[in-house]
Amino acid sequence: MENLKIIGSEEWCVFKELGVPAIKARVDSGAKTSSIQATNLKIVNKGAQEWVKFEVNPLQENRSIAINCEARLIDRRMVKSSSGISEERLVVRTPVTMGDNTFDIELTLANRDTMEFRMLLGREALTDRYIVNPAVNYQIQEFTDEEITEKYKPYYKEKTGLKIALLASNPNLYSNKRLMEAAEARGHEIVFLNVEQAYMKLDAHSPxxxxxxxxxxxxxxxxxxxxxxxxxxxxxxxxxQFNNLGVYCQNSAESITQSRDKLFASQLFSKNDIHIPITGFAKSPMDTKDLIKMVNGAPLIIKLLESTQGKGVVLAETNKAAESVINAFKSVNTNILVQEFIKEANGQDIRCFVVNGKVVASMQRQAEKGEFRANIHQGGKASMIKITQEEKKLALKATKALNLAVAGVDIIRSNKGPLLLEVNSSPGLEGIENATGKDIANEMIKAIERKLKFS
Incomplete structure (x- = not known):
């Protein structure tokens, strides 16, 4: 015990054979085996031996530095992660240097992108060598930021901008062309990817x-x-899949899915005390009459659960008409929402464009004469509008409830105050840029720069 060195809860490790000049490790005596962040794993044969090639991103929150490593594969083990999920991991053995001491260590190769540290130092590496004092850090060796920058200088790629993918379906749409222009104008490389032409390899070792x-x-x-x-x-x-590979996605899959499910979104809004027009949902035609009464009767709005751009939205002007339309939808097993009609809105609504918790532009939309929906795609007219503080708070609260970084929030003014109509996770830019003169595409690119701390 007297000959054992004291180490802290965080220490620097050097892997000369792997070519990793320094990696910060969390010291965890509760874990048996040490682990290092590794992606793009590939097993190769060298004579009678199996080796594994892999990439290490040794610096947290910096995927631009990727070091190609290879080591002999010594085992495959089932390891339980911190979340309690067991998975098979490849195990390699390689020398590690900590201060003046170099010794062999077993490492499981794992994707640690979501972890605070790119490496975990387990008790097998500590036994008969170190005693852990969790109250201190870097007792063996400490590197300054300048030293780390110098060590990784050869690995930094010459880069003048970010590499961004625009994942969509039609490169000729106004919104997509504007985003491409805005990214290029700010010095970034942007590539259009047709979402239907992308495909995935689902694999624990090399997705x-x-x-x-x-x-x-x-x-x-x-x-x-x-x-x-x-x-x-x-x-x-x-x-x-992009998110699993460590790529920042401006809107997450979960937030998009939630926003597209109008019933689930309405339940989330209700849970978060976000005011919407009175809305009803029922399965059986036996409940139709009470459903209509519940939303204060006709005229009322009938919406398909997955409608967009004003399509799949019907105004029923009488209770009888409402009953017929609702039952017709139910007879073909189509899910709908029934919603009170806000007569005092006079065919007007407000679109707020939110980027990273800020309303960057707002426009008022007026429905064409004889129409009840103020959707630009259906002939509505747009004009700039100054929204109230209450409307701004409503737009930001709704966006936060769905966890969207970019959203088009539709609000209607009523005698009860502003009410939320819906939140669009892929809002169009043409109408609101033309109506307000704001460069929203540029705001979206700047938001990505801020998120990735790019300057």
């Missing part, structure tokens, strides 16, 4: 996203998802 023709999609810093409703399920699967 991938490929594009038609077999090209592996990698080295992206960020993804801007603009998924059309018809491909929501597949598009969100691709977004999740």
């Amino acid at each position: 991938e996203i490929r594009y038609r023709g077999g090209n592996i999609l990698k080295d992206f810093d960020a993804v801007i998802p603009r998924i059309k409703p018809a491909v929501t399920f597949y598009g969100c699967a691709v977004i999740r």
Whole structure:
């Protein structure tokens, strides 16, 4: 015991054979085996031995530095993660240097992107060598930020901008063209990816996203998802895969899915004390009459659960008409919402464009004469408007409830105050940029820069 050195809860490790000049490790005597962050694992044969090639991103929150490593594979083990999930991990043995001491260590290769540290130092490496004092750090060796920068200088790529993927379906849409222009104007490389031409390799050791023709999609810093409703399920699967590979996605798959499910979104709004028009939902035609009464009777709005851009939204002007339409939808097993009609809005609503917790632009939309919905895609007219503080708070609260970084929030003015109509996770830019003169595409790119701390 007297000969054992004291180490802290965090220490620096050096792996000369792997080519890793320094990596910060969390010291955890509760874990048996040590672990290092590793991606793109590939097993190769060298004579009668199995070796594994892998990439290490040794610096937290910096995926631009990737070191190619290889080591002999000595084992495959079932390891329980901190979340309690057991998974098979590859195990290698390699020398580690801590201060003046160099010794062999076993490492499990794991994706630690979501962990605070890129390495975990377990008790097998500590036994007969160190005693842990959890109250201190860096007792063996400490590197300054300047020293770390110098050590990794050869690994930094010459880079003038970010590499961004615009994940959508039609490169010729106004919104997509504006985002491409805005990214390029700010010095970034932006690539249009048709979401339906991307496909995935689901594998614990070397997950991938490929594009038609077999090209592996990698080295992206960020993804801007603009998924059309018809491909929501597949598009969100691709977004999740990008996220699993450590790429920042401006809107997450979960937030997009929630926003597209009008029933679930309405329940979330209700839970978060966000005021919406009185809304009803029922399965059986036996409940139709009471459902209509519940939302204060006709006129009322009938919405398909997955409608968008004003499509799949019907105004029923009498109770009898409402009953017929509702039962017709139910007879073909189509899920709908029934919602009170806000007569005093006079066919007007407000679209607030939110980017990273800030309303960057607002416009008022007026429905065409004879129409009840103020949707620009259906002939509505747009004009700039100054929203109230109450409307601003409502827009931000709704966006936060769905955890969206970018959203178009539709609000209607009523005698009860502002009411939330819906939140769009892929809002169009054309109408609001033309109505307000604001460069919203530029705001979206700047938001990505701030999120990735790019300057």
